[in-house]
Amino acid sequence: MDKRSKVALYIIGAVIVFMMVAEVTKPKALNWRNSYSAVDKIPLGCYVLFNELNTFSEDEILVSEKSIYEYLKDETFSEPKSLVFINDHINFGKEESEALIQFVEDGNTVFISSTYFYGNVMDTLNVSVQRQYTNIYRKEADTKFTSPSLKANNRIYKDVIENSFFESVDTLRTTILGTITTQNDDEIDETHANFIKIDIGENSGQFILHTNPFAFTNYHLLDDKEDYAATVLSYMPKQQIIWDNNYKSGRKVITSPLRFILSNSALKWAFYISMFGLILFVIFRGKRTQRIIPVINKLENATVDFTKTIGELYYQHGDFSNIIEKKIQYFLEFVRTQYYLETNQFNVSFINKLAAKSNHTNEETKALVDYILFLKSKTDHTERELIELNKKIEHFKRT
Structure with missing residues (x-):
């Protein structure tokens, strides 16, 4: 805030304070209300x-x-x-x-x-x-x-x-x-x-x-x-x-x-006692039950971290066949739990049912299944084949 703004703010504050003081200290207007009450000192009181x-x-x-x-x-x-x-x-x-x-x-x-x-x-x-x-x-x-x-x-x-x-x-x-x-x-x-x-x-x-x-x-x-x-x-x-x-x-x-x-x-004192008792209850009961609620951190998913660690270990050692085998097993488990299909035989009936339930074309589904069969038929695998399998599975799950 620049100097001019501060000066303007101080002036406005001073004016407000002055108006408040003037309002409080100004003489009250004379009350000419008819009263005749014994306690009123106004002109028309008694x-x-x-x-x-x-x-x-x-x-x-x-x-x-x-x-x-x-x-x-x-x-x-x-x-x-x-x-x-x-x-x-x-x-x-x-x-x-x-x-x-x-x-x-x-x-x-x-x-x-x-x-x-x-x-x-x-x-x-x-x-x-x-x-x-x-x-x-x-x-x-x-x-x-x-x-x-x-x-x-x-x-x-x-x-x-x-x-x-x-x-x-x-x-x-x-x-x-x-x-x-x-x-x-x-x-x-x-x-x-x-x-x-x-x-x-x-x-x-x-x-x-x-x-x-x-x-x-x-x-x-x-x-x-x-x-x-x-x-x-x-x-x-x-x-x-x-x-x-x-x-x-x-x-x-x-x-x-x-x-x-x-x-x-009688009712007045009963009301006062009830209100006093209620205040005491709130004070003492509140102290006995109201405690600081500790912050509980969300539990970490150690299984995910463990899986990532194992996957990186396999990848660093170049054991691509083992990783491909695990990827295929996890994908087939996904098919069984998500679409309730048996994965014992990869025949035409299986491909058609998987395509219908996953909302993919028969050609896309057949391409993925054929590639899985191709990899299962080999004993040695390369890094490129692992990357290609991962792309096909991720694409199949997203769409």
């Missing part, structure tokens, strides 16, 4: 809120990783609890709705903050939510509390928000705690309820519903709007909180085909 929840409860924060039906079926509570749901959308099925209603009727509190939530429980509460589909992320929302004493905690959300509100509520058992004011397409202000409380049962159970989950995300809590979120949560009774970490857009889900096995503790 890491900050989850770590501040102990402000609203004197007890340890409980976390639900299951569907609410499974969680409430497996748990028993001696004291009232507050169950917190925060996500951009929430949908409860029939069994989940019945479990939630029973949970509240037992004297507990359910707090739900979502842009849009629906399902059987909403039908039971006679609540309808309307989402503002026009000018999403553009129309600012003026969120206020109905209590005049909380006026200082009202906030205007100008960005990173989707507006929704309660279109209808059951006025007999619903208390409006807050409102949202936005402009419609005609630039006219519209005010609707976006924060309500619904009393259920005779044990002071209640649903607290809110339509601005963005207020509880890291982005807004660190943007001088923490007072609004804290005021909303202050409407929950001072009791132990259960944080839902299942109904989340950013919930971590195992997408592996082994999801069912890994989600079950």
Whole structure:
């Protein structure tokens, strides 16, 4: 490789290395994915809120990783609890709705903050939510509390928000705690309820519903709007909180085909033990059976070498008659094994059969047989006769 080629190669290598370093060290783009997960520190995660929840409860924060039906079926509570749901959308099925209603009727509190939530429980509460589909992320929302004493905690959300509100509520058992004011397409202000409380049962159970989950995300809590979120949560009774970490857009889900096995503790450990045992088997069993395979050379045909040596010995001593006799014997043995013919008599019948089976003409075959008979009739032979016999036999075998 010449000098110019080396320089060009070094330059290309340097450029590739530079591009790799630039790709690795460049700042990552901000992730604006809806998450609401307690472990996500992205703008629309709830890491900050989850770590501040102990402000609203004197007890340890409980976390639900299951569907609410499974969680409430497996748990028993001696004291009232507050169950917190925060996500951009929430949908409860029939069994989940019945479990939630029973949970509240037992004297507990359910707090739900979502842009849009629906399902059987909403039908039971006679609540309808309307989402503002026009000018999403553009129309600012003026969120206020109905209590005049909380006026200082009202906030205007100008960005990173989707507006929704309660279109209808059951006025007999619903208390409006807050409102949202936005402009419609005609630039006219519209005010609707976006924060309500619904009393259920005779044990002071209640649903607290809110339509601005963005207020509880890291982005807004660190943007001088923490007072609004804290005021909303202050409407929950001072009791132990259960944080839902299942109904989340950013919930971590195992997408592996082994999801069912890994989600079950017993099956998961059985799988891990089996894989560990298989690895040990491969390591130790492989060492015991895998050995270096020695190279075995092909056996030499000593008979051929011996024959060549004997032939050369006869030839050097000029014993042409002996060699001619051996050549004739080997040829006749070839005829017997190859064409299955008797070689006792060299008559016309023999010649015709040999010609037919060897695919030679009768004249060629007769010439070879006559020459063999001629040599057998003599006692002394010359080198020229040996060479001629060898040519005729080799020609006969090749064609």
